[in-house]
Amino acid sequence: xxxxxxxxxxxxxxxxxxxxxxxxxxxxxxxxxxxxxxxxxxxxxxxxxxxxxxxxxxxxxxxxxxxxxxxxxxxxxxxxxxxxxxxxxxxxxxxxxxxxxxxxxxxxxxxxxxxxxxxxxxxxxxxxxxxxxxxxxxxxxxxxxxxxxxxxxxxxxxxxxxxxxxxxxxxxxxxxxxxxxxxxxxxxxxxxxxxxxxxxxxxxxxxxxxxxxxxxxxxxxxxxxxxxxxxxxxxxxxxxxxxxxxxxxxxxxxxxxxxxxxxxxxxxxxxxxxxxxxxxxxxxxxxxxxxxxxxxxxxxxxxxxxxxxxxxxxxxxxxxxxxxxxxxxxxxxxxxxxxxxxxxxxxxxxxxxxxxxxxxxxxxxxxxxxxxxxxxxxxxxxxxxxxxxxxxxxxxxxxxxxxxxxxxxxxxxxxxxxxxxxxxxxxxxxxxxxxxxxxxxxxxxxxxxxxxxxxxxxxxxxxxxxxxxxxxxxxxxxxxxxxxxxxxxxxxxxxxxxxxxxxxxxxxxxxxxxxxxxxxxxxxxxxxxxxxxxxxxxxxxxxxxxxxxxxxxxxxxxxxxxxxxxxxxxxxxxxxxxxxxxxxxxxxxxxxxxxxxxxxxxxxxxxxxxxxxxxxxxxxxxxxxxxxxxxxxxxxxxxxxxxxxxxxxxxxxxxxxxxxxxxxxxxxxxxxxxxx
Numbered sequence: 083x084x085x086x087x088x089x090x091x092x093x094x095x096x097x098x099x100x101x102x103x104x105x106x107x108x109x110x111x112x113x114x115x116x117x118x119x120x121x122x123x124x125x126x127x128x129x130x131x132x133x134x135x136x137x138x139x140x141x142x143x144x145x146x147x148x149x150x151x152x153x154x155x156x157x158x159x160x161x162x163x164x165x166x167x168x169x170x171x172x173x174x175x176x177x178x179x180x181x182x183x184x185x186x187x188x189x190x191x192x193x194x195x196x197x198x199x200x201x202x203x204x205x206x207x208x209x210x211x212x213x214x215x216x217x218x219x220x221x222x223x224x225x226x227x228x229x230x231x232x233x234x235x236x237x238x239x240x241x242x243x244x245x246x247x248x249x250x251x252x253x254x255x256x257x258x259x260x261x262x263x264x265x266x267x268x269x270x271x272x273x274x275x276x277x278x279x280x281x282x283x284x285x286x287x288x289x290x291x292x293x294x295x296x297x298x299x300x301x302x303x304x305x306x307x308x309x310x311x312x313x314x315x316x317x318x319x320x321x322x323x324x325x326x327x328x329x330x331x332x333x334x335x336x337x338x339x340x341x342x343x344x345x346x347x348x349x350x351x352x353x354x355x356x357x358x359x360x361x362x363x364x365x366x367x368x369x370x371x372x373x374x375x376x377x378x379x380x381x382x383x384x385x386x387x388x389x390x391x392x393x394x395x396x397x398x399x400x401x402x403x404x405x406x407x408x409x410x411x412x413x414x415x416x417x418x419x420x421x422x423x424x425x426x427x428x429x430x431x432x433x434x435x436x437x438x439x440x441x442x443x444x445x446x447x448x449x450x451x452x453x454x455x456x457x458x459x460x461x462x463x464x465x466x467x468x469x470x471x472x473x474x475x476x477x478x479x480x481x482x483x484x485x486x487x488x489x490x491x492x493x494x495x496x497x498x499x500x501x502x503x504x505x506x507x508x509x510x511x512x513x514x515x516x517x518x519x520x521x522x523x524x525x526x527x528x529x530x531x532x533x534x535x536x537x538x539x540x541x542x543x544x545x546x547x548x549x550x551x552x553x554x555x556x557x558x559x560x561x562x563x564x565x566x567x568x569x570x571x572x573x574x575x576x577x578x579x580x581x582x583x584x585x586x587x588x589x590x591x592x593x594x595x596x597x598x599x600x601x602x603x604x605x606x607x608x609x610x611x612x613x614x615x616x617x618x619x620x621x622x623x624x625x626x627x628x629x630x631x632x633x634x635x636x637x638x639x640x641x642x643x644x645x646x647x648x649x650x651x652x653x654x655x656x657x658x659x660x661x662x663x664x665x666x667x668x669x670x671x672x673x674x675x676x677x678x679x680x681x682x683x684x685x686x687x688x689x690x691x692x693x694x695x696x697x698x699x700x701x702x703x704x705x706x707x708x709x710x711x712x713x714x715x716x717x718x719x720x721x722x723x724x725x726x727x728x729x730x731x732x733x734x735x736x737x738x739x740x741x742x743x744x745x746x747x748x749x750x751x752x753x754x755x756x757x758x
Contacts (some may be wrong), residue, residue, distance in 0.1 A: 084750055089743055113342040142189040152172035163653070176540055183557045187330040190305035198305075202287075202313045202323055205339030207462025208477075215283045220247050222310075223280035228273050228302045230286040230295075232256075233399040234428035239267035253594065254620035256683075259587045271298045275305035282308035286427060288315035288522065293567040296526025297337035298650035300563075303525075304330065316455070322522045325562045328384055336532070344476035347512045361386050363417040364434030369480070370422055370443035376649050377440060379420045379700070380642070392697060393425055398659045402689035404730075405697065406431055422495055426459040435478040436464045441507055457514035468717045479515075481507035509542045524564040529553040531589055538585060546588050547575045573598050574607075581611055595667055602628055602657045606664060614675055620668070622685065624680045625661040628654035648700045655693045681744040690738040695734055 110242040122378035167338050167368035171722060182506065187194060220226045220242065227242075232253045239258070239632060241251035252272050266274075270284065284306070303313070303326065311332075313323065327334040352360055372394050379390050391405040402424070408416040411433045423443070438460075438645050442451050465477025505513065527622035529550070537549040544552075550572050554565045577594040583591065591611055597603040609624040669676035 084117045110284070127620055133318050141546045177537075177734070180540065181553070181557050183527065183529075183559045183563075185329075186300070186303050186563065187326075189530065190307075191276070192276060192307045192568055193305050194330065195382045196278075196307055196309065198309065198311055198330075200311050200313065200323070200327055200332050200334045202315075202320065202334060202336045203339065204320060204336065205319045206316065206341045207459060208337035208343060208345075209341050210467065211337075211339045212283075212285055214339075215285075215314050216241075216413055218310070218312060219265070219281050219283050219642050220245055221277075222265075225281040225283070226265065226273060226277075226306065226308070228231045228270040228282065228284040228299075228306070229267065229428075230270060230289055231399075231428040233402055234285065234555060235267045235269055236399065237428070242267065255663050255670065257670065261394040266580075270295075270302050273302045273306055275301070275307065276324060276526060278307045280308065281310045281312065282306045283312045283314065284315045287313040287323070288319040290319060290525045291522040293564075294570075296564075297528035297566045298526075299527045300527055302407050306530040314518065316458075319456070320521070321326045322525060322562060326525060329560070335507075341462075343465045345465060345506055345515070346476065346478050348435075348457055348478050348480035349508075349513065350480075351507060352480050354482055357382065358386055361388065361418070362434065363388070364432065365418040365437060366421055366425070366431070366433045366463070367436065367437045368421055368423070368425075368531060372422075372653075374439065375420050375422060376645075376700075378413070382418065382420070388418050389416045391416045392420045393423040393429070395424045398422075398656070398663075398686075398688070398690045400695060401693045401697065402429070404694050416754055422517060423456065423460055425463055426456070430466060430469070431463055432466065432469045433464045437460050438479075438481040439510070440490065441481060441510055451510075452514065454514040454517040454520075456510060460513065461515065464662070465624050479511055480647050481511060483507070486580055524562055525723070526566050527557075527559055527563050528566040528568070529557065531586070535585065543574075545579065546585055546592065547572055550575060550580065553689075553722070557715060559644070572597050577604070577606075578611055583611070583615065587614070590668075590671060594664060596664060597660065600657070602626065603660060608659045610668065610676075614672075618664075618675055620676050622662075622665055622682050624664065628687065648696050652693060652696050652700070654697065655689055657691045659686060659693065662689060678748060681741070681748055684737070684744045688734070691730065691734040691737045694730055698730060 106318055143167075147292055201215075203215055205211045216227075216238070219227060226250075227235070227238045229238065232255075235251060235253055239251040242265055243260060247264040248260045249267050250263045250267040251258040252258055252266055254272060273282075284299065284302050287299060287303070290296050290303065297358075303311070303323075313319075317338075324334060332346060351599060367378050367382070368388075369378055375392055375394050376703050382388070382390055391409040393402050393405050397405070405419075406429050408414045409419045410430075413545045419425075419431065419433065438452075442449050443456075461479040463476075463477075464479055467474075533553060534546065534549045537553060538544045538546070541548070541552075550568050554568045554572075559565065559567055560588075571592050574594070574596060575588065577598075578591055591607065591614075594607065605626050608623075609626065610620050612625055613620045662682050663677060665682040666679065666686065669679040669682065673679070
């Protein structure tokens with residue numbers, strides 16, 4: 083037992099040692115594990131903290147980032163608003179600057195660098211004011227004549243060249259160069275404000291106050307770089323020109339003129355019932371519509387054995403010039419003239435007596451009485467200085483029958499009822515001739531294309547129409563200026579808005595001489611615009627044909643029906659002529675896209691001569707009673723016109739041959755380009 087106990091105690095002791103060792107080992111392991119666990123806890127904690135930190139930072143970052151982003155968004159919005167506000171203020175200031183047109187003289191720096199002398203020639207019609215200015219132009223080393231009409235520019239160009247002063251012709255549709263020419267005759271819109279000349283003449287300067295074309299006269303006055311600028315007009319523009327010259331610093335001299343031949347109002351009216359007894363050679367009957375002009379021609383030629391020329395605004399310049407030539411020529415067989423107010427400017431006519439068929443006109447809005455300037459301008463054509471009737475008592479003016487039409491009605495066709503007025507027709511004419519001149523208050527202005535472009539750049543989404551409306555309505559100008567009425571230009575801009583044109587092309591098409599009230603003219607413009615955009619090449623062939631309106635059945639005699647048909651043909655020819663003119667206008671500005679200039683010009687000339695030929699066929703002379711006229715006289719009157727008609731037929735045939743030649747040349751050019 084003792085051995086067992088001793089062995090048990092030894093075994094127990096060894097067990098205890100083993101256990102201790104185990105425990106020690108385990109303890110040290112435990113400590114190691116504990117230490118490692120401690121480290122792990124620390125690591126886990128730090129990892130947790132890191133991961134929590136990143137979570138919390140991402141969470142707090144998400145909350146703080148939300149807060150920060152909200153704050154930054156707010157600050158960004160504030161900054162954006164501030165920037166936008168600054169930009170808006172800047173844009174507003176820039177727009178204000180753009181709209182400030184109080185110094186239009188500064189638009190023409192070349193003219194402002196010169197010491198110009200402005201000589202203003204003022205007086206009534208037939209007073210010699212334009213003649214005096216032209217004499218100075220002839221003697222100048224270089225010069226420019228600015229005309230209100232193409233026809234007048236032609237006449238001056240021809241006159242100067244015949245005199246020996248070489249002169250170019252520049253209009254919206256034409257450019258005729260003369261070798262070594264130092265002078266230019268142009269329409270007022272075409273004056274070159276970058277070419278210095280010795281002398282300039284601006285005719286009919288009182289049109290500076292016109293609502294539609296006044297801007298062109300203002301531009302010529304402010305911008306023409308000439309040492310001497312001669313202005314010709316009536317006394318209504320004196321105060322206005324004086325204000326403009328004070329603003330530009332130009333020296334102004336005024337020369338006054340009186341009428342060179344007397345102008346008398348007749349003692350009695352011209353009776354329509356007694357037309358056969360009253361009508362005389364050199365008479366000019368004035369009506370205010372194309373229809374009324376042709377109706378008068380038909381009636382007069384049916385009742386008396388005299389032939390009448392016609393002049394009205396719708397006629398091409400060539401035809402008007404030819405009709406004036408026939409009327410002025412003593413033995414042409416054309417002794418009467420039926421005209422509209424188109425005779426008021428640009429034509430020297432050998433008129434003995436002006437007979438107003440009516441004393442009212444439709445002005446596009448209403449039927450109204452003639453104004454004093456209109457009566458003076460038209461009546462003043464009678465008894466022109468150094469013409470046949472100058473030394474036979476001067477000119478006479480009267481009215482047909484004694485009545486005035488009431489103004490204020492909207493439709494020109496309603497203007498048929500003669501009403502009794504407080505004054506007679508003759509007294510009305512006398513009052514208008516004696517009326518004091520009303521001074522012009524404002525000169526016209528128009529925005530330049532550069533200003534339109536700048537407006538579109540500064541205003542988001544603004545197009546040509548917006549720019550035109552804004553610049554016309556909101557521009558700040560001096561009290562003695564006004565912005566041009568741009569209604570027709572705006573209508574054309576709107577009409578072409580959806581075609582996708584570049585603004586420069588859109589502007590060019592919108593200012594083209596297109597009649598917005600003429601369907602044929604508008605169709606022609608649309609054909610041109612479509613080909614311009616889609617093909618880059620516009621042909622004369624795109625001009626649509628004019629279609630004769632169906633004529634109502636008439637019980638009139640054969641001659642009258644023939645004349646009615648010819649009037650319809652004339653209307654179609656006039657439409658075609660306007661279309662050729664439009665093509666030429668574009669060809670002068672966009673020559674690469676409108677390359678058929680020569681053919682269009684040949685067609686226009688042919689069309690003008692065709693109109694001339696139709697006008698000569700349009701007669702009823704000799705088909706009715708001659709009442710008091712001798713038959714021998716009738717034969718004498720009709721012999722000369724036959725020779726003239728034959729001459730004009732030759733001219734027309736020559737024009738047709740030229741058209742054929744130009745068509746042939748065009749085919750050759752196309753064949754060569756296709757081969758290349």
